[in-house]
Amino acid sequence: MLRYNAAQVSAMMKVCVLRIERFDLAIIATLAVLLSGIVATVAAGDRAGIGITDYAPRDLANTRTSLHITFNEPMDTTSAEAALMIDPATPGKITWTGNQLIFTPNVAWLPENSYTITVKAGAQSQAGRSLLSDLRWSFGVDAPKVVYLAPASQENNRVPDLWLVPPGAPDQARQITHEPLGVVNFAPSPDGSSIAYAANMRGGTTDLFLLIVATGETRRLTQCIEAICQAPDWNPDGVRIAYERIELNKNLPSVDAGAARTWIVNVRDLSTAPLFSESQLLGTLPHWSPDGSKIVMYDRNLGATVIFDVTTGERQQLDNYGGDTGEYRFDPSGTWLAYPRLIGIGQLFTTEMWMADFRDKSTHSLSGPDGTPVEDYTPAWNPADGKLAVSRRYLDGSGPTTRQVYIIDPNTDGATPLFVEDGFHHTAIHWSPTGDQLVMMRRPADNSDVAPDIWVYDQRTDKLTELVKDAYLPQWIP
Template sequence: MMTTKFPLIDKIAVAFIFALSLVIGGLLWSEAACENGCLFHTGPKVSNFTWENKAIGREERAFLLTFNRPMDRASVEDNLRIQPPLSGKFSWSGLRLAYTLDNPAPYGENYLISLKGAQERFPGSEQLGELIQPFRSEFYSRDRAFAYLGSQGEERGRLVLYNWTQKTKTILTPPELTVFEFEPYPQGDLILFSAAKSELGMDAVNHLQLYTVNTEVIANQTPELQLILDHQGYQNQKFDLSQDGKIIVVQRINRKDPTDFGLWLIEENQKPQPIQNSSGGDFLIAPDSQTLAVAQGEGIALLPLQPDAEPLDFLPKFGRVVSFAPDGTAAAMVNYNTDNPKLKYTRSLFYVNNQGIQKELLNTKGSILDCQFNPNVTHLYCLLTELKQGEEYQEQPYLAEINLKTNQINPLLALPEYQDSQISMAPDGLGVLFDQILTTESGQQANLPATSSGETIINSRLWLLLPASEQTKDFSHQLEELPLIGFHPQWLP
């Protein structure tokens, strides 16, 4: 019997075909068997998720999911899961799904997003196609944290960071500096503050310099400070930081010529420059980071943030911008009613939006000290005072909530021990931080921090007001005293 001998090349070809068949069979089996992360997948899948492993803050209100195939939109919406839940709305554009949150994501949380059971569906076809490759990813929100000025012990006069999520406290500034004011940068990684040498005592306010400090401090390391503006030739006063963190506006007075005063512009990597036509009172940078609102005479001047630019507009009806909404769509403004004899010695708080609406919220003989919008711009939280009848002029401060849709004013809390208090709304809407300060006459203890009116702060308490919540079905406000001693608390964005 004769045996057939195959050439070597034929043997190699047969072996290659056999091996390739095994590989193809294995890939087909693995695609059917595996769930997530298949090496080769020919069916529908999520090709991109914009929040993957990302830390989100109040400015992130929507994410995108991009698919590699046209999808049956109803099956995607029905099967998309986020844990913990985040309510929102769906919208589509081609292969991309946008999910917009109804509210900012609560801070200090880790989130899991998953999609399983959705099917592809081609345009013009009623028939559903293959199941999507199961998708899982994670994202997280920033830690819940705030900063305040210490008033006792080693914290006295220093900037302190409290990380609520991690339950840690860090002193950010050295003991040789006394901090007066501060403002966090938009990402919360830096804080801008004014300070002077502690040894100057009561004269420190005339020698303020601007610094930044890093909040992301590694254990046992000294926080990094950077000098932004010195006090040579000028006395630095109030300042404001733009919402994009790229511009600082500071009020300055020439030491040799007190008539030379006004606002200066500090841009990234640029020398400070005076802003023309900027002399006036209170000022705030608008959320667009391009416009400056300045109280001038009998109105509010709107100036472009450029050294030599002319005013954009003038609002003669108002004398002060109390605050802007986080998204820039509205502002709380004060009318001092100087043009109405019937309203003499009263003040009116107005809601003004970018659609031209100017709505009066309240009229008072007391003071409008501070107001903050909640994240969704549905309510305004204000620190107000009520004029008390008596032999002496006396104002009773209180915290109030104003419903911007109904104009209903809800007094929440009387503050009997008020002095120079400030309020701060959490970026995720958790609650309102505020302080209560106990003071004594100025000059009695020069080494202690002082209020803006010069009174010495000898004690202070921090409080958190938790508004009523529709999400948790808790319709009552709650008040919590924090186990921290300080003043001027501000949430990090």
């Protein structure tokens, strides 16, 4: 056994204390280094500021594309919105989805312009960090195109499909759907990236499909068993589609069989449901208002056009027997609705164009002084100047007896012909997103057996040009 005297024990204790002190100092030093590193990292993070992880469009947009700017953390929305600059200046609406700012223009981007987008330094996050340098990029705008159904004649058992054509290059028309039993009707999405269309199915039913324009990919939106689902119309949010559903099941109660009702489908999750839970409320050929707050449709039970406010549940009824063609349209501001109304002039019945004013819920005729024997169809509001184009013919010979395009100023009700081409009917009219071109169907007035063609009128040149033969129901892809 080892024995230590008092001096040896004292010496060993001093060594242990010294070693413990050195160990504590090492630990303290290590902790200090770690703490300083953390402080430096936090300080560096503050100095680095916030980041923008994505933005679009990068190179080329269409006339209705929305801007998308994604930040890497939640933003002070007021600060971020104030930092957004667009040149040339363009009015629009800003919304947010998480950390993403979305700017939707109120008017179309112009194809002749190049737009520069700047997010100025200083935009702050909710944590108080700032964007330290400007983000700036530019994009051009692709000219809108015309989408239509062809062939109209359907000779040799050909069925109609969707086709796409640039107005300035008719030889570049191309087929974009290949449905075995044909396409019935369609609606381009608000931003032009996709098209919802109704296709005939076996068994006499009809279903809705979604076509992605850039890729040609299609996917089914509805499974309408023993029903016809057609006449899609997009909500401005680009997510919800209103459509008409007609039940074919003969075993249903008489109130349901053959009745047309408005349904809504969500293109993201494919959920779908009727607009109204009450079975007695019908609705055919629905159309959304520009802000998505209202839907207009025709109720055959009532013999009336019905405007339904989806936010308040209020229903406004416009008596207009003969309005089941779906010929009603909101103006770009959502202030007015142009709609057809069947009236009698002596022993003659005709369809006038009327206007509902949502400011005071008044209605009045747009078809001229009382007793003017005209027939108006296919209202089309110009998104640029807010005026209304209609397809009009005079029934007493005091004006063109074939359908010509007239422009009506909603503030004065004055009407002037856009052009007159006697011998031809001009119908199914639609303004381009920029409001400078009008696409239409045209056919000889003296031969209804001839298939219609598609023509385009250019306001800039005052020129009417044939675009496609043997085609019908043209619309614009923004």
